[in-house]
Amino acid sequence: MSLNKNNISFIFSFLMVLGLTAQEKSDSEKDSILIENLDEVVVTATRTIRQLSSLPLPVTLIPKKQLQQTGVTRLNEILNEQTGIIMTPDATIGGGEGVQIQGIASDYILVLIDGVPVVGRSSGNLDLSRFAIGNIKQIEVVKGPSSSLFGSEALGGVINIITEKPVSDKISGQVSHRVASFNNQNTNFSLNQRLDKIGYSFFADRLSTDGYDLTPNQEGNTVNPFVNYTFNGRVFYDLSERLDIYASGRHFFQEFDVSPSTSEEKDTNLQLKINHNPSKRINLQYEFYYTNYITNEKVVDAGSNELLIENDFDQKLFRPEIRFNHTFKADHILTLGGGYNFENLNRSLFAETVSFDSQYVFAQYDFKPLERLNVIAGARFDNHSEYNSQLSPKISARYELTDHLALKGSVGSGFKAPDFRQLYLDFTNAAGGGYSVFGKEVEAAGIQRLQNNGEIATLQVATSELGQKLNAESSIGYNLGFAFKKGKISSELNFFRNDFKNLIDTRILAAKTNGQNVFGYINRESVYTQGLEVDVKYNPTNQLNLSAGYQLLFAYDKDKLKAIDNGEVFARDPETLSTVQLEKSDYFGLENRSRHTLNFKAFYDIPKWEANANLRVTYRGKFGLTDRNGNGLLDDYDNAFIDGYALVNLAFGKTFFKYYQLQLGANNLLNFKGNNPLATQDSEVLINPGIQLFTKLNIQF
Template sequence: MSLNKNKFFFFFSFFTLLILNIQAQEEEQKDSILTQDLNEVVVTATRTVRQLSSLPLPVTLIPQSQLEQTGVTRLNEILAEQTGIIMTADATVGGGEGVQIQGIASDYVLVLIDGVPVVGRSSGNLDLSRFAIGNIKQIEVVKGPSSSLFGSEALGGVINIITEKPSSEKISGQLSHQISTFNNHNSNLSFNQRKKKFGYSLFVDRLSTDGFDLTSSDNSQTVNAFSNYTVNGRLFFEPSKKISVFASGRYFYQDFDIAPSTSTEQDANALIRIDHNASPKTNLQYELYYTNYITDEEAIDLNTDTILLANDFNQKLFRPEVRLNQKFGAHNLLTIGVGLNFETLERTLFADNVSFESQYGYIQYDFKPLSKLNVILGGRFDNHSEYNSQLSPKLSARYQLSPDVAIKGSVGSGFKAPDFRQLYLDFTNASGGGYSVFGKEVELAGIQRLQENNEIANLAVDTSELGERLNAESSVGYNFGLQLKKGSFTTDLNVFRNAFKNLIDTRILAAKTNGQNVFGYINRESVYTQGIEAELKYNGFKSLNLIGGYQLLFAYDKNKQDEIENGEVFARDPATLETVRLESNQYFGLENRSRHTFNFKAFYKIPAWNANANLRVIYRSKFGLTDRNGNTILDDFDNSFVKGYALMNFSFGKTFFKHYQLQFGANNLLNFKGSNPLASQDSEVLINPGIQLFTRLNIQF
């Protein structure tokens, strides 16, 4: 483990002793923060309101209280602390973090805001750091295939950001400002009001930073200075008891300080949703949604003022949808939905503008054939203008063995064709340190162009592999879980397996002379991820809540396993310099997957001080970045492994005069920096920029 163990245990022990000592002196009081709440409900897993504890699917719920106590400001920061979720930079450090769930890459995880999708995967990931969380009510994460409700982009899971709904007749809200390391400033203002049949809310957020550098050997920064703004407004109207209207608009703008080059990003969306309760058993929902994501990048040579790269990206999605929820008795609910997708993409890096449309319909029946058995059966059909029609069925069930024990399981399938980015992208990021991403159809020409410009330090793949055909993919996902509630303990155990055919994954094609990498796409002919997730919650202390989570993950290319078993794969032993036949136990698995991940969270409320404190620890075991010895797999002889490491985050907040809260803390408290194994011998590239201190003032009104 690449961290100072003495420091780790010192901070851990000190914090534990401190909170237990204070807890022993305070009066008997039950902490409301993170206590198991039987009324916690989620909407993403079934598209209907369901109690969290009754769902037959693996779901993570992050409540507003946890967001406020941790002091995080962006979506990627809070997701990184959850069980079975890994933040990965598929397009190198600084390229924007995406999310990996159950070993499945971010391309297959659908991100929603209030139930509708966001777009903008211009450089590989949907960068989750662009989503401010100051006005969020809760975050719901559904693990495993969800294509039966949300389509092909949800093969690996769904993340739904649910914004807060106004409830007070008086104007209420908050104003806050946070200062942290790297001259990072985050300010936001939110207010809302509910007046009889009408309600509204407004959220404004600004973030700016000087960025940071992970490579000391060059003059450029890994993440350049930038500023961004988020504005989100929502309206609620209930003209009658049977009809309610919700309308929202969101606008995001980001500008990197890289003059004379430019890099800007815009994200706008608008939604109107009408709920019609035609009868006590019949509900109709009419939804109209539009979103537009735009980037404008221009890289200019400082010496010659020559334009090195011009990259404009303009993606639009328009989607109408109608849903019917029909109750049959107290526990049976039928959901039917139909909709249309119209999408266009204009991009400088594509030879032509592209567009497509699709029609889809889905049906789901949520019923209880027995008093202790809940079954959800559903499926979705997509008819795409460019690809073959696809059917995505799913079956889930939960059985209550006893008042304390329940078992649950699900199986679902899906289909996903390569998108235009994976085929035709030709991208070099001027703002993120100069990494490149090439689609399969253009990667050979892209590599040759970089070689001609002397920008390639070494190739990670054989040139014969460049430009090979990229095929469509399909998958089947299985989840089987056990839930135990006994007194103050809640335990969730989930065993999962996701089997892919022709999985489209990212890989490193080459290392560049500036310390960055060139990324491309590859089919894994037969790939699977499988493992175990376990989470334990304990709220038996008066004001202390403990949460621990662990994931064991195996992610392999099945065809490569067969080749190894047949004695067809060889590697060079760096110790003896001899070529040896590879054994099965020497095959590590797919890139960027850790065998073990662990998280621990302790939330403590100190009533005597009107304060709260929390400690969060994340551990990730070693993982490999790419094959370096030429046998096309990641094995124990490769020298591209990042050593296991832990990050410790801490925050403390105290409220003054009821409406003023001062908070301070540290992310990466142990100042872990690490080392990127792909760096050249005469340079060092870090994994993490180090400790990040912050303080925040929040005023409620």
């Protein structure tokens, strides 16, 4: 099944005609697109404005007030305090963190800014520490497969960063400076104004640090000293009552101090959006988006000044998209859309610049067949130049059992396309003994080149297998739960399961004459994650907000479970030194997953003193880093586990003279550092830098 460019052009034209020719049938009926202002409204889950409490999907909303009162400066810091969300480290120069949702790795989580995707996964992981939150209105996290609306990379969920819009006709803004441990300096400035038909906003942020070292007996820092800058400007213009235009530009620059090595990072995003309401029932959105992510990284031996690794990365994405919303009547909304992705990557580890292009269409119907039943059904079709076409359906429903209790559930599929690295990587690591890695599209030519040079000792796969197509990784996600809200208390219980197949893994293609291997990629792994999440919120007074969350997670490789059932997996008992056959209870699960995670938050406002305080506690249970006993899985006999630990964060804020706010706080108040079990004997490796104190002064105008 395929979709060509003529089909896409026809669909775009069809949607435009629908919007321009549709007539209003009844001006008196409720317009569900232009919804009145509501508390806790979200747009990511359905691509339309919806109240959080009415959604049939598991969604986490982080409001602006929480961002301000916690005193955090980066996206990864605030996400780590949410139920079912864990930050995982990135192994690249300078550190950084990705995100894990419901046990699903960072590679499979789509990250958006104002509804458009960010790029820059040089190693599969997207570093969330590069996103400043000083101008963010709210953060929305949709858990579970969301490819029915967002396509590839939304296999495990979506994080949407929504920035603020100007609302006042007076010039307003703020300037702030935050000082923290490790000489962490953060300064930001924002300015915005809305004048009748035109509005604008500007935001600038600077962050620098001396870094820190968790491995004092090893060369180099865990986080190197760095400085980064973020600039964001936006303009809003109402051409008429029915037509408005929005334009946005963002630029991020970061430089690490790793002399004599070098590491620079640049990220540019440009967005133009036209919003058209030809009638009260019809809404059309035309969107043009361009992004460019660049890294320049060179690893140099300090002694010999020899260039060991050069990793230049230049990725571009251009995406036009059109969306059409039609409100037939109250609570019945049809959404249609289509778009085109043009993407290319120039990377020093590739033989040449490579390009992707894809077309997609999607449809969704959000309706109420019964007064107490809301159903959302949708699907998306993606046609890609490098892999098989994908159809991603999803259906969600919410039924109000009583005025205070609702049952909600969803079933949907997700996918992730093979990335540039898995298709086109052509890399030989001279510094690492000469091993080679080839992407699927170049592995046949790469093996042939090595054979011609006499570098292949034995071929480990049949020649006919080289260059066979990789399939897109795919998943089916299930969520079922209850939502309760009455008076001062609200809670949600959600059971989830995510089944993955065709996950891309590495394999050995050949053995080289120097004793090293040649690696390639193959669809092989089949895994699942399942468990439950509980969130409880209690507001005993208007000033005190309490909340707690818990996740129970099981994450397993299905092939490993089958091997255990067949009695094929063994381990050595470190106490008895005897070899034992593993049982299911001995298999801990996938790496870097905790069985239990908890969080607790208390926010207290003191209006009389114009002050506030908050306490946030997160607990991450025991998790394993890697298989160390050679049986191919993480079991209870491995000595690669990090014990469970708690992080306690505290912040106080006080307003002076109406416009001046002073904030004091401590992250990791208990000074937890921990030890990494992979460290060699007598070589301490920590997993946390310890307590981090900060103070912040904010001036509003």
